[in-house]
Amino acid sequence: MAPTAVRSLVDERLDKLISTHPPTETDPVEFWGAQFDMGLAWPSLPEGSGGMGVSPGEAASVNRVLGEAGAPSDNVARNLIGYGMGAPTVAVHGTTEQRERWLRKLFTAEEIWCQLFSEPGAGSDAAGVGTSAVRDGDEWVVNGQKVWTTLGHNAKWGMLTARTNPAVPKHRGITYFIIDMDQPGVEVRPLRQITGEAEFNEIYFTDARVPDRNRLGGVGEGWRVSVTTLMNERVIIGENVSPRGEGAIATAVEVWRNSDSDDQARRDQLVKLWVEAEAIRLTSIRDRMARMKGTPGPEGSTLKLQWAEFRKQAFAWAVDMMGAHGMLYPEAYEFRTPDSLETDHSPQWQFLRSRANSIEGGTSEILRNVIGERVLGLPREPRVDLELPWKEVARS
Secondary structure, three states: OOHHHHHHHHHHHHHHHHHHOOOOOOOHHHHHHHHHHOOOOOOOOOOOOOOOOOOHHHHHHHHHHHHHOOOOOHHHHHOHHHHHHHHHHHHHHOOHHHHHHHHHHHHOOOOOEEEEOOOOOOOOOOOOOOOEEEEEOOEEEEEEEEOOOOOOOOOOEEEEEEEOOOOOEHHHOEEEEEEEOOOOOEEEEEEOOOOOOOOEEEEEEEEEEEEHHHEEOOOOOHHHHHHHHHHHHHHHHHOOOOOOOOOHHHHHHHHHHHHOOOOHHHHHHHHHHHHHHHHHHHHHHHHHHHHOOOOOOOHHHHHHHHHHHHHHHHHHHHHHHOHHHHHOOOOOOOOOOOOOOOOOOOHHHHHHHHHHHOOOOOOHHHHHHHHHHHHOOOOOOOOOOOOOEHHHOOOO
């Protein structure tokens, strides 16, 4: 289809969506459902999967038009793991039946998703998983433990990597499943964080059963599928880069203005933070334009690394600027389990929470390795376990 015809079709569907479902008057779930059915959820995906098969550039224009029309968009914040990581993975590796089964309710946030990769004994080694899945007819029996599961307490579905063959090297014995978090054998325990709340969880599996139809990709091909999830995870975290003057730098500027300080050294530090925030914002724009041409690559690791380290610096500067008042904690370490990834908190809360930014989505150390090897072409670090059967690899 010619570009002008594509543009005309997109505009036609946008006009129909907005006219038949006025964004400010329609129930959000109803609006998102209609948006999905018209192919305007992820326009670059195929018809029937919430898309129209158009270019990523056209997809970006859809979001802009809907934003200007006042369309509800908190489905993304409520289901960020599903929207940013689950949907791309299902779209790439799922069958037609799986896309039809999961994507619509994922987009409308009627079914929340979580990620079940990290384990207590695997650290940042996503291929070192020890949670087992043993086939029993048309089902798999899962036993093991996962940790740092964001919003797992709200999730209906979990993206699970499990070891189905311990006798082969670790990258080749993993299978990827979508598991029902509400079923027997799945226990969610909150992890109270330094902020006082429990956004993260640990998950225990005891003879939990997963139908084989919930498997994404082939048996033993879970690493290939999980790479899609991980690449998109870094992209969605990196896309949290705020518009000019907003986000972490806005907090720092507000603290400066409220301080009535004339300390020139601190002002210079703030200006340097501003410049860095702008560099990250512009890098985000370049990265987004590059991704419009294809699948996200290791460049997302660069942006995620910059974003995480900057947030730690900016909030540390803000709390330091507050002096003794920065030692107080307005949130009072209240224990709660949030329903979404909230950020509207005090500078002190942001300072504490930003510690996790350099851990989640791949630690900064791991990302530096990815950048060194896949972007700069440096030699890999020596590894002695890549060709060993997983069961022979030393583990903590």
